[in-house]
Each structure stands twice: as structure tokens, then as C-alpha cells.
Amino acid sequence: xxxxxxxxxxxxxxxxxxxxxxxxxxxxxxxxxxxxxxxxxxxxxxxxxxxxxxxxxxxxxxxxxxxxxxxxxxxxxxxxxxxxxxxxxxxxxxxxxxxxxxxxxxxxxx
Amino acid sequence: xxxxxxxxxxxxxxxxxxxxxxxxxxxxxxxxxxxxxxxxxxxxxxxxxxxxxxxxxxxxxxxxxxxxxxxxxxxxxxxxxxxxxxxxxxxxxxxxxxxxxxxxxxxxxxxxxxxxxxxxxxxxxxxx
Numbered sequence: 001x002x003x004x005x006x007x008x009x010x011x012x013x014x015x016x017x018x019x020x021x022x023x024x025x026x027x028x029x030x031x032x033x034x035x036x037x038x039x040x041x042x043x044x045x046x047x048x049x050x051x052x053x054x055x056x057x058x059x060x061x062x063x064x065x066x067x068x069x070x071x072x073x074x075x076x077x078x079x080x081x082x083x084x085x086x087x088x089x090x091x092x093x094x095x096x097x098x099x100x101x102x103x104x105x106x107x108x109x110x
Numbered sequence: 111x112x113x114x115x116x117x118x119x120x121x122x123x124x125x126x127x128x129x130x131x132x133x134x135x136x137x138x139x140x141x142x143x144x145x146x147x148x149x150x151x152x153x154x155x156x157x158x159x160x161x162x163x164x165x166x167x168x169x170x171x172x173x174x175x176x177x178x179x180x181x182x183x184x185x186x187x188x189x190x191x192x193x194x195x196x197x198x199x200x201x202x203x204x205x206x207x208x209x210x211x212x213x214x215x216x217x218x219x220x221x222x223x224x225x226x227x228x229x230x231x232x233x234x235x236x237x238x
Contacts, residue, residue: 001173035224037157044206044231045149045157050224057226088157092212092222097170099147099159099225 002026004089004102012110019076021105023089028069033092036065036074039104040085048087049074076107084109112136114146114207114229121235122197128234132190132207136227139165139183139190143213146190147225148181150203158203162210163190197236204231 003026013019023034031052037045047056049065052072062077076083089102118130130148137144147162161171161181171179180193190207208225215221 030220032220033222035222037225039157044228045225046228047224047226050222050226056224090157090224092210092224094212094220097162097164097168097212098172099149099162101149101157101159103156 002029002091002093002100004091004100006087006089006102006105008105009103010106010108012108013079014110015079015081017079019074019079019083019107021074021076021087021107023067023072023074023102025070025072025091029091029093031068033094034065034067034072035090035092037088037090038083038085039088045088079107081109083107112209112227114209114227116205116207116229116232118205118232118234120233121237123238124198124236126197128192128194128197128201130192130194130205130207130232130234132192132229134188134190134207134209137209138185139163139188140185141165143211145210145212146183147208147210148190148192148205149208149225150201150205151231152200152203160194160205161192199236202234202236204233206231 005024007022034052036049039045053065091100114134144165148160178195208228211223
């Protein structure tokens with residue numbers, strides 16, 4: 001069973017700064033299977049990135065995903081006020097199909 | 111335009127069975143590659159996958175909860191139903207359903223859309 005470990009747990013940054021969030025898998029995963037979500041308080045998660053690096057519909061280009069194997073990264077190039085939220089990575093395992101979420105990274109205003 | 115909406119009881123007693131319905135529109139769960147998943151989130155905690163069902167009826171469950179879960183679909187009603195038996199206060203959470211697609215394209219490349227549309231969630235409290 002794959003475990004996804006996200007770091008750091010909390011990231012304290014100011015608007016305009018760059019955010020780099022890490023997601024490490026306990027074993028190698030296919031890039032096709034890796035997604036990132038944003039969740040704000042009281043709201044459902046929102047898909048940001050699928051296939052490790054493809055932005056979902058309507059997602060601003062300040063969000064980018066990268067990585068392969070066991071190490072994946074979500075980067076927010078310049079934080080906007082609405083970007084302060086919790087971010088989750090997720091892996092879709094195909095055989096058998098199952099979903100695994102990381103523990104989340106909270107991006108808070110410094 | 112895809113939408114999903116969860117419904118069910120807000121309060122259940124310990125040992126009872128929870129039944130949640132996900133009513134959706136904008137897609138058909140008989141279309142190849144389409145699926146619906148259930149995810150829950152205890153207060154202040156991370157997302158936790160529960161179950162998923164594919165267009166072809168294949169069902170998959172979280173290994174840790176498999177014995178307590180059942181997922182079914184009613185394609186004619188555009189609904190997916192999740193049941194969880196033997197509810198415990200630790201099952202108190204917001205429960206979400208979400209749409210996704212996964213398939214191999216004509217070139218043999220695999221595609222997973224991510225859970226691209228979510229319902230607003232339904233909060234379930236387990237208490238006597």
C-alpha cells in the first residue's frame with residue numbers, strides 16, 4: 001500500500017511569495033496517477049493538477065506541478081490572497097483501483 | 111455541466127447503518143471510463159478515500175473499511191449509493207462524492223482525470 005507524505009505540514013508565507021509543496025510516495029508511482037487539490041475552510045476540495053503536471057480547467061498558470069517516481073512538487077509562483085488554503089496530493093492506484101491522499105500542507109499567511 | 115449532490119442523515123447512532131446518496135447530472139455512469147468516488151473528512155483532518163465505482167460496475171473499497179462498505183449505482187436515476195455499517199463516533203465526518211474518468215486512449219496512454227468535480231459534502235455525526 002502506497003503512503004503519500006506531504007511536507008511541510010504548514011507553510012507560512014506572504015502574498016507575492018513563491019510556495020513549494022512536496023509530496024513523497026513510499027514507492028514509485030506513475031505520473032499519470034498523481035493529482036493535487038486545494039481546499040478552503042468549509043468547502044469541498046478543488047482539483048488543481050492531474051497527471052502530475054497538467055492544470056485542470058480554469059486553474060491559473062501560477063499553479064504548476066512537477067515530479068516523477070516518488071517525488072512530486074506543487075509550486076505556486078506568486079501567492080495571491082485566495083491561495084491560502086490546504087493542499088492535498090492524491091495517487092490513483094490502478095491495480096487494484098484505489099485512491100490515496102497525503103496528509104495535506106496548509107499554506108497560511110505570514 | 112457536471113454537478114453532484116450528497117444527501118443522507120445528519121445524525122446516526124452508534125452501530126447503525128449509514129446510507130448516503132450521490133445524485134449527479136451532466137454525465138452518465140454508463141459511459142466508458144467514467145467513475146464516481148466517495149471521500150470523507152473528519153473534522154480538522156485529512157481527506158480519506160472510501161470507495162469508488164466504475165461505469166462497468168466494478169467496485170473498489172478502502173482496504174481498512176472494506177468489510178463495512180457497499181457502493182452501488184443506479185444508472186437510470188443517475189445516483190450512486192454508499193452504505194456503511196456499524197457506525198462509530200470515529201466515523202463522524204463530512205462525506206463527499208466526486209466524478210472522475212480513467213481510461214487508456216487509442217495510443218495506449220493511460221489517462222486519469224483526477225476527481226474533477228465534487229459535491230458540496232454532507233456532514234454526518236455519529237452519537238447516541
